[in-house]
Amino acid sequence: MKEATQEVNMMAIVVISVGVLLTFFFYFLWPILNANFESKAQCSKAACDCSKREVIDGIEYCTPCYIDEQLVDGMKCLYKG
Numbered sequence: 001m002k003e004a005t006q007e008v009n010m011m012a013i014v015v016i017s018v019g020v021l022l023t024f025f026f027y028f029l030w031p032i033l034n035a036n037f038e039s040k041a042q043c044s045k046a047a048c049d050c051s052k053r054e055v056i057d058g059i060e061y062c063t064p065c066y067i068d069e070q071l072v073d074g075m076k077c078l079y080k081g
Contacts (some may be wrong), residue, residue, distance in 0.1 A: 004043060024063065042072075042075065043065070043075075043077035045067055046062070046065040046066060046067050046072065046075065046077055047065070047066045047067075047069075048062035048063065048065040048066070048075075048077050049062065049063070049065075050062040052064070054076065055080075061076035061077060061078055062076070062077050063075070065077055
């Protein structure tokens, strides 16, 4: 009987640990990853004027950017020249 109780306790610990890890992933990491993906996808659809480049922390960005011929304020896409 002791062995069965120990297995149930270990299973409960594993289930709780997996739940904590999934919660951390979906509430903290996933929004960051999703926002990064969204910004990269928006840059692939954008038409940016790369003659005007902005350098931030040694990284060049193209500004201004247009999506469907509408100016998107604050959008900066990486310069891939």
